[in-house]
Amino acid sequence: MKSPLDNSIEAHGLVREFKKGPRAVDGIDLRVEAGEIYGFLGPNGAGKSTTVHILTTLLPPTAGTATVAGYDVVKEGPKVRKAIGAALQEAALDPFLTGREHLRLQTAMHGITGDERQRRSDELLTRVGLTEAADRKIKGYSGGMKRRLDLALALVHRPRILFLDEPTTGLDIQSRTALWAEVGRLAKEEGVTVFLTTQYLEEADVLADRVGIIDHGKLVAQGTPEQLKAEIACSTVEAVPAESAQRGALASVLEQFGEQTTGFGPGSVAVQLADSDGNLAEIVRALDGAGVVLSQLQIHEPTLDDVFLAKTGRHLEGSGDEQEQEQEHEPARA
Amino acid sequence: MSPSLVQAATLGRRAIVRTARQPANVIFPLIFPMLLLAVNAGGLRSATRLPGFPTDSFLAFALAVPFVQGALLATINANVEFARDIQTGFLNRLALTPVRGIVLLVGQLGGLITIAVVQGVFYLVVALAFGVRLASGVGGAVMLLLLEVAIALGFAALGSWAALRTGSTEAVQGLFPVFFVFLFLSSMNMPRNLIQTDWFRWVATINPVSYLIEAVRSLVIEGWNGEALGLGFAAAGGLSLFGFALATHALWRRLERT
Numbered sequence: 355m356k357s358p359l360d361n362s363i364e365a366h367g368l369v370r371e372f373k374k375g376p377r378a379v380d381g382i383d384l385r386v387e388a389g390e391i392y393g394f395l396g397p398n399g400a401g402k403s404t405t406v407h408i409l410t411t412l413l414p415p416t417a418g419t420a421t422v423a424g425y426d427v428v429k430e431g432p433k434v435r436k437a438i439g440a441a442l443q444e445a446a447l448d449p450f451l452t453g454r455e456h457l458r459l460q461t462a463m464h465g466i467t468g469d470e471r472q473r474r475s476d477e478l479l480t481r482v483g484l485t486e487a488a489d490r491k492i493k494g495y496s497g498g499m500k501r502r503l504d505l506a507l508a509l510v511h512r513p514r515i516l517f518l519d520e521p522t523t524g525l526d527i528q529s530r531t532a533l534w535a536e537v538g539r540l541a542k543e544e545g546v547t548v549f550l551t552t553q554y555l556e557e558a559d560v561l562a563d564r565v566g567i568i569d570h571g572k573l574v575a576q577g578t579p580e581q582l583k584a585e586i587a588c589s590t591v592e593a594v595p596a597e598s599a600q601r602g603a604l605a606s607v608l609e610q611f612g613e614q615t616t617g618f619g620p621g622s623v624a625v626q627l628a629d630s631d632g633n634l635a636e637i638v639r640a641l642d643g644a645g646v647v648l649s650q651l652q653i654h655e656p657t658l659d660d661v662f663l664a665k666t667g668r669h670l671e672g673s674g675d676e677q678e679q680e681q682e683h684e685p686a687r688a
Numbered sequence: 689m690s691p692s693l694v695q696a697a698t699l700g701r702r703a704i705v706r707t708a709r710q711p712a713n714v715i716f717p718l719i720f721p722m723l724l725l726a727v728n729a730g731g732l733r734s735a736t737r738l739p740g741f742p743t744d745s746f747l748a749f750a751l752a753v754p755f756v757q758g759a760l761l762a763t764i765n766a767n768v769e770f771a772r773d774i775q776t777g778f779l780n781r782l783a784l785t786p787v788r789g790i791v792l793l794v795g796q797l798g799g800l801i802t803i804a805v806v807q808g809v810f811y812l813v814v815a816l817a818f819g820v821r822l823a824s825g826v827g828g829a830v831m832l833l834l835l836e837v838a839i840a841l842g843f844a845a846l847g848s849w850a851a852l853r854t855g856s857t858e859a860v861q862g863l864f865p866v867f868f869v870f871l872f873l874s875s876m877n878m879p880r881n882l883i884q885t886d887w888f889r890w891v892a893t894i895n896p897v898s899y900l901i902e903a904v905r906s907l908v909i910e911g912w913n914g915e916a917l918g919l920g921f922a923a924a925g926g927l928s929l930f931g932f933a934l935a936t937h938a939l940w941r942r943l944e945r946t
Binding site: 410411432435436438440442443444446447450455459460463465467507 | 691694695698699702705706709710773776777778780781782783784785786787
């Protein structure tokens, strides 16, 4: 029987530098327990894919150490590759081959032959719902179908650890939900450890047991979604005045309850409450006392975006564009 | 069968299937060299009247050219696809499996050589249909196809090196005119001893493509010429070894996996 350590991922001081570029990965320390779904959340260009490339042995680190399935990613690459499955950022499929032919190729590369090859291919096609489309060429597949096939290909050799690099980017909500269900099933029923990168807050929140937030190559926060949100603790109140002339008065009142924050609807004023027990009734009374008439009032529970904002000073949405521009001169493989 | 052989065969099969499913990649390498052969055989027929010209059929004389052109075209097409594999991340997918780098390269080259041989058979059948007779007989036809394998391997290895080194489909396509310069500066249209311009004769003499063409040509118009065949196989073998060494190094660099 395998020890629980066999399915874990561990990194210490992981660094990857590119020529003439910033550090794509800058001293990452993390540990993913066996059977856990770890969500690696960050904007585009934050260093998520580079970290995945290092952990999957596709890219050697400049400094630091990492073990995957108990094997050193630098010294024991072949053993790591045997233990892991990976669906990288682009569903790298051959448009001229069919789904079944992809599985045939992938099983052969893993040394699975004969009846087992056929059995495994059929089983995976059924599992990802591609049995009917199995003999169609990939160029006729939708984005969701490609992603599902990509997942099937990553699973042919029954890996103990699965790396999924932005598996749902560009997918519609139905395809996304179906993929989440399958990933959740793999972790819960088969005990597969899942390292999942994403730029979607909801994905990390719904799917991940624990989340690591990465920004500019550094891990800025780590914990369960609940722990991370609890660190921020406070809700945000957003209000829209009935008349725009009252916006100043509204801000003055709300600022008594917390610090003003940005990123909400145009014309609205939002404050992150200073007190975790912020009382909405008190706020309403204060606004009433100041004669401010509202057209909308909402209270937002803390989200992972609030955590990102608290740790980096920016909202997750849109912050990737800036980082992508910074890293444009990096090699494509990064 | 050993796992490595199964892997190489599967990769080779993929290269063939992918090419077969792109009609432009099948038809153009078959038709273009034949059209060029027809034009040259018609337009340069009078060259056979030159004193010392080795045959009275320019079609038979020029038949060697499609074999080299076909190998070139197959090489370019297949290696453009190989470069695309790098661009799309397909090579990374393969790199994440236990497959050895050398098996990846052998599989890719194997598929490409198979395509070149099929093309060679087509050129031979067309030439026979138009009245060309191989002076070396049936055995010569087999030898001709073996030579085609060696030629295709040489060009394919160099093309794979370009694909692996650059990872760019444009760069591989850019090789096409470079290869064709070598073809045009060879003895493709005239025996070397009949080339009047000194510099051209000198370039054709140091150009390995001349020896590839002359080896094929010898089987068609002369019969069994050990020297021509030896030089042809040596040139193809040299190109293959050189290309394979470069491609292996580029693969090692490209698959930086630990």
